[in-house]
Amino acid sequence: MQESQTRKRTVRSFVRRAGRTTRSQQRALDVLWPVYGLDDDAGPLDFAALFGRTAPVVLEIGFGNGETLVEQAAGDPDRDFVGIEVHQAGVGHCLLKAEAAGVRNLRLIDRDAVEVLERRIRSGSLSRLNLYFPDPWPKKRHHKRRIVQDAFVDLIADRLTAGGALHIATDWANYAEHIDDVLSRSDRFRCAERRVHDGEAPLDRPQTRFERRGIGQGHRICDWRFERVANNE
Ligand SMILES: C[S@@+](CC[C@H](N)C(=O)[O-])C[C@H]1O[C@@H](n2cnc3c(N)ncnc32)[C@H](O)[C@@H]1O
Numbered sequence: 001m002q003e004s005q006t007r008k009r010t011v012r013s014f015v016r017r018a019g020r021t022t023r024s025q026q027r028a029l030d031v032l033w034p035v036y037g038l039d040d041d042a043g044p045l046d047f048a049a050l051f052g053r054t055a056p057v058v059l060e061i062g063f064g065n066g067e068t069l070v071e072q073a074a075g076d077p078d079r080d081f082v083g084i085e086v087h088q089a090g091v092g093h094c095l096l097k098a099e100a101a102g103v104r105n106l107r108l109i110d111r112d113a114v115e116v117l118e119r120r121i122r123s124g125s126l127s128r129l130n131l132y133f134p135d136p137w138p139k140k141r142h143h144k145r146r147i148v149q150d151a152f153v154d155l156i157a158d159r160l161t162a163g164g165a166l167h168i169a170t171d172w173a174n175y176a177e178h179i180d181d182v183l184s185r186s187d188r189f190r191c192a193e194r195r196v197h198d199g200e201a202p203l204d205r206p207q208t209r210f211e212r213r214g215i216g217q218g219h220r221i222c223d224w225r226f227e228r229v230a231n232n233e
Contacts, residue, residue: 012112013135013147014062014086025092032095036108044122050107051080056127059159060084061113061147062134066094068208072130073098073106079127080105084113114152121159128165129156133210136172148179150186157188162230165192167203169223171214176222189226196222 021029038045048054056079063069063083073081083106085091091110098106109116137145148168156166166189170176183189195203199215203223211221 011144013114013137013145014112017087019087019089021089021092024096025089028092028095028099029088032099033091033108036095036098036106037091038107038109041119043120045082045120045125047080047082047125051105053080055080055105057082057125058128058130059121059126060130060132062131063090063094064133065090065209066097066108068132068206070094070097070101070103070106071206073103074101077105080107082107082109084109084111084116086110086112114147114155117155117159123158124161126156126160126164128167129160130205131166131168132205132208133169133171133214134175136170136175138172138174143178146175146178148175148182150182153182153186153189157186157228160228162228164228166226166228167205167224168226169203169205169208169211169221171211171217171219171221173220173222179222179224183224183226188229190229191224192227193225194222196220 047057058079058081060069060081060083063085066083066085069081069083083094085094085108088110091108094108131147134147137143160166168179170179183191193203195201197220199207199211199221203225214221
């Protein structure tokens with residue numbers, strides 16, 4: 001069982017980019033990671049113990065440079081935020097932003113989000129999950145790398161509380177079709193809102209870095225809010 005799970009996870013939704021880490025990002029990784037970062041693999045996270053209170057928890061997968069995540073955490077002090085990202089320069093940038101904003105309701109994890117969801121996030125423990133501009137993997141032979149797949153949707157449905165929200169945004173028309181297909185197959189989610197725009201109407205979120213890039217390339221943006229339906233519905 002363990003072995004077959006390991007084999008399955010060799011198809012990942014990211015490639016670790018070497019990318020340059022600036023000196024200030026490296027300083028942030030050295031000095032601020034102990035403040036905001038979670039890197040022990042000691043089993044399921046206890047959010048109440050982690051944040052020292054009981055509050056709704058919002059998880060962002062693939063936060064990139066973290067600007068959107070920090071802005072949301074700073075603007076919503078009554079909720080706690082957890083961000084997952086594997087790109088070290090992005091994590092460093094996010095740490096600098098978090099320090100500048102003085103946010104306390106934020107923790108970061110630098111591991112594959114699928115593994116984190118499987119091993120460290122308890123069933124029904126998230127009030128909202130944000131997936132903004134996931135890597136589109138445009139080539140057909142790479143579509144299997146897209147993070148939005150039936151198994152992933154089942155996994156996040158379990159981790160969200162009933163009535164919780166799943167927010168997704170993409171600037172790739174073909175990925176938008178794929179997301180519509182996969183989510184429409186799930187009886188755990190109901191599409192509460194879907195909007196297509198040119199960057200002027202992000203759905204309950206600040207604009208992101210990749211979104212700005214996509215708009216600059218003439219892409220339209222698709223935003224969804226799915227609601228996690230109760231098990232007995
Ligand atoms: C296209 S970028 C979008 C970044 C950001 N959300 C934005 O809109 O600017 C996708 C990000 O997701 C991260 N990512 C992809 N799969 C991931 C995974 N399984 N776990 C953690 N991060 C992941 C990548 O490293 C990348 O930084």
